[in-house]
Amino acid sequence: MFERKVREHWYVKYEEMGFPFIQKGWILPIEKWRDFDPFILMAEDWFKRGAFSDHPHRGFQTITYVVDGRLEHIDNAGGSDILETGDVQYMNAGWAARHAEEGVEDDIAHTLQLWLNLPQALKNTKTSYQNVYSEDAPVVSFDGGSVKVFSGEIAGVEGPLNSIVPITLSEISLSNGTTYNYQLPETHNAFIYVLSGDLTVGENEINLKKHGVATLTFDEKGHEDKQSSLVLKSNSRRTKLLVNSGTPIREEIVPYGPFVMNTMDEIREAYRDFHQGKFGPPAI
Template identity: 70%
Template sequence: MKRSVKDHWYVEYSEQRFPSIQKGWVLPADRWREFDPFILMAEDWFKRGTFSDHPHRGFQTITYVIDGRLEHVDNGGGQDILHPGDVQYMNAGWAARHAEEGVEDDIAHTLQLWLNLPSHLRKTETKYQNVYLEDVPEVAIDGGSVKVYSGDIAGEKGPLESLVPITLSEISLTEGASYTHQLPENHNAFLYVLSGEVSVGENDPVNLKKHGVATLTYEENGDETKKSEIKLDAKSRRTKVLVYSGVPIKEEIVQHGPFVMGTMEEIKQTIQDFQLGKFGPSSQ
């Protein structure tokens, strides 16, 4: 199966009140049904104090550091500093409480993806996994490389392991290079252009430059063991693209602030649980 572009757009950014600096919605939250199992993705530039201690419940996050340094602290005793190319996975599960901060005077530049949990996994244990750039398999291809963060891609298995299996790859290409990326045919997928310019798809290809987003066609009732293909042609040097994919969960959700649940009643219970201290002490 050959994939093509289903929809595409460019991220629009807005200036924020300090210490937050700028934000853009790569995947707008009000379109989550199109992106299932993904809920939203935000691109943020921020300094220390923007995302201090806060709670989450009912979903997972995948945070990719583009630039600067990102410090993570959680109330389970976890603490680390992530650098460009590093990724953090969090299963918020039933109750996460953490902080995500720029380090010292750094401006942290990140992409944070919200990945849904099926209802039967929303009460799972909170978990964090740091994936460091040096531990990510890198596959050399003609005119570039593919870093495999998650899933089985290009003969390598990525180290990131989420409760809802996904693929995450970073594809780097030189001008004129072509690469055919393979994904399970039943995975809903999107890509984001970090730099350069790329033509996506073979039939009626779409050109995208930096900050461009594209969702891809897929076989909704396809076989996960069968592969589909999306062709990428680099139109400029230093083209870099992130590709994400996952199997749709097909459940209704309610997103309210830092919580994602199935109903508004569950959201109200979550807020009450947080107010009653059931998420534990502050992370800071």
């Protein structure tokens, strides 16, 4: 079995923002998207109502994990819901999404938003949304911890999130001294983000603490049905981390504003379509 190592690791740097934004950090900085493929970026945000009001998207998918507070989702297809701590929302922006993501009442919403690329052939797919509530994601318990599976097949269970581009997304909780052998497809590009605690990661035993990020080695020429092993050892009483993985798409992209397309001409077309009303009415 392919043994995963930490390829690169760093800690998120945060900056204070003007109201209604509060604080922001880049878990996956967009300028390194080629290293993260099929993922494009991941942002960590603290904000209040009014920060992410009505806005458009095209050409990619988002996965939003609520760390704390309440997040209200509104879209212009009539969808509306409130997500709470530990809940996840998936959006396929496809050809024309228009939505809002708001803090509820006076809450400070604390979220992680991951952008997942769409292959060129799927960038004009139908817009869709899926909410996965924390209690609906299956949990596999083991001595000293547990793994909650939001997407993909992990630890013998299947997560409920169904993305157009298949990925895995798991939340792992470990107590002090627990070692866990996490398995995921060997062809998947993967990264981890530490939500709390202190742990040792991978065959090369890299130490990471809260706000730590690590990309992992993988075997792109391997077989998608073969598993790889990632060894995780907790060094604190309460360690929690997210693991995301997916098969690289290997297409050139242009991430520009709220759109992710393959050429700058397609970006201009997206802006024209939005201003001409082709994305539909506002999300209110």
